[in-house]
Amino acid sequence: MSIQSVLAFPTPLNTSGKLDTNFATHGKAHVYFSGSLSSMTNGIAVDSLGRLLVAAKVGMPGGSRFGLARLLEDGSADLSFGNQGSVIGQYEQGFEAMAAKVHVLPDGCLLVVGLHYENAHRSLPALAMFDPQGRPVQDFGDNGRCIVRLPGNLSLGVRDAWLPPGVPGVEACDVNVQEDGRILLVANHHYELADHAGILIRLNTDGSLDHRFNGLGFVIVRHLLMNTWLSTLKLQRDGRILVGGSINFPEEGLLARYHADGKLDESFAVDGFMSFRAQGQGARISQVIQHENGDVQCFGSSREPMLCLSLKVHSNGRPDNHCNDGLPHLLEIGHTGSQWSTAQAQPDGSVLTAGATIGGVEADFIVGRYQPDGQLDRDFGEGTGWVRTRLGRSLDTATSILAQGDGNIFVGGYSLDGNYRAVVARYLA
16 A cells, blocks of 8 residues: 655745845835925935935925935934935025935935925925035035036926925926936926927036036927926936936827937937827826836826826837837726826836836825836736835825835835835835
8 A cells, every 4th residue: 555645835935025033123114204294206226235215305494405324234313414314405595495316426426316306386306415424525526515507597497386296296306317427417497388398418427517518507308389397307328318208288108318418319209309109098108117128118107097107118219119019008096086207117027116116195106017018017026016005094105116126126206294204115026
């Protein structure tokens, strides 16, 4: 007589997309800014020692300020940085400010890019540079700070004075740094009501305008004389520059590409520009990434209804017909709308993306992962390719994402608990 023995092993648990409970408090860290009334994470980066940098808009008794904080790997404040772990400041004394991005330079210095609020209605792109201890770099701009003012007030944009956080508005700021240290950033000029043009700007390493770029230091981005709004830029590996955003009312998604000298790359799409709608509805691009093979993927949202949007195109700007038949892919998460706000390409060709559901207490972090072919990665989350996380009792909005060397995922944003509080969560890969 033989006896058949079956050994039952537990099914491996898929932890991808779950909060990493070893980080901070149950996977999330509230970012401390000394003396602040409120704070909102807008951008994150990791330095060479694995410490997390957080760029934020910080509410102080005298108005909004830019904030830069540093966290240790476990999510606690790095008290050796700045004042009790953070730097809070203005680009010019007497004016409000915010920080949107932080970039770690090769020498360890920290470049903060955000907006200087000229008044209650207008904004200007602005930058600040700090050394690794949080002290201003004196030879950058004016004692470490720089406000970008273009001839004819072309860099003067609109301030979001009434929109609730998390809802896409008119403020925009993005930055890339070239290998030679020159700085690319986008702005939007507001001529008058319903008359806008995007601006692509390049600065020298000291913050001054690089007049070698288009002979002016900037390019006016406008498609078919329509209202044009830029949200993001991407420096390609070959030195060409992609910008993304929207045109027209109602909005259509927009991509354009420029050569390294600031001239329009007319070989891209149709005469340098590509615009699209999403299943007959409006669209807006929030982030652009480039795959290793040169293909480009856009992330953002459709309009009416607002749904998470992704679109993959070839390096020449033509639709990738092997991905959703070359059409934008829309993803509905929740009943009140959702959007992708940020994305990051990974070494294996996948793409991480983050954003939020929209609508009061229904507003939560959403984090997703796409495969190299542009499709959602069903191995992420619980077979959907995305996860939705409620961090607090009310509105949660994710604004920024990056992966550590071990693959685990940082997501920055803010939660509403009395006042808005800057938060960073870490997810398992």
